[in-house]
Amino acid sequence: MLQVKGLSTRHGSLQVLRRVTFHVARGEIVSLIGANGAGKSTLLRTISGVHKPSEGEILFMDTPIQQMAPERIVRLGLVHVPEARQLFPNLTVLENLELGGYLYGRKHVESALSDMFEMFPILSNRQRQKAGTLSGGEQQMLSIARALMAKPRLLVLDEPSMGLAPLIVEEIYRTVQTLQQQGTTILLVEQNAMGALAIAERAYVLETGRIVLSGKAAELMEHDDVQRAYLGKDYQHKWEK
Known part of the structure; x- marks a missing residue:
């Protein structure tokens, strides 16, 4: 459904994204996790047309969208829920x-x-x-x-758990799973790696503007680097698919 190929984005002289490549298939929940400042929100704003890339290609339903206006992208069915609600x-x-x-x-x-x-x-x-x-x-x-x-055919969520109490986060994630069951494809971008990996089929890890790890979410949850950086050594699985 979504293909991002060699995507780079700049803010003035600052290179924020560096040849990012990933995909989201129809019907999936795909999580993209990373620390604050990794470039997650810039990536989503580039996909949804708010920022224009300096290089690379974005295909949605096989249609190039990297130079489209945001409202045209929404009409195609790619809808972005921004960070901090807005x-x-x-x-x-x-x-x-x-x-x-x-x-x-x-x-x-x-x-x-x-x-x-x-x-x-x-x-x-x-x-x-x-x-x-x-x-x-x-x-x-x-x-x-x-x-x-x-x-939306593809719903893009930027940090939906930010600043919320744990019980509310659980409710939001249950809603995301319900939307998937009803046929909406989800790209979930989070610092909350525990919740994001637990409800996703696949995931990517973004660091300093680059994809550094990818794979099945359950496998990344067990990856030493992911556990050390995002989950902590005492992490215990909490969510049920």
């Missing part, structure tokens, strides 16, 4: 959701809203509340729901 805080929950589906018109929005309120009942209860007054977990649910309003 909601419209002074708009209501309902208005944020409506903006997520604006590309497809009122009829679609009305139908999709019903689906979102079924998936996230708390948002139905809060729909007239301003987004900025929600808890962190509720904001993350709203951010995911807003993205789902755009009918």
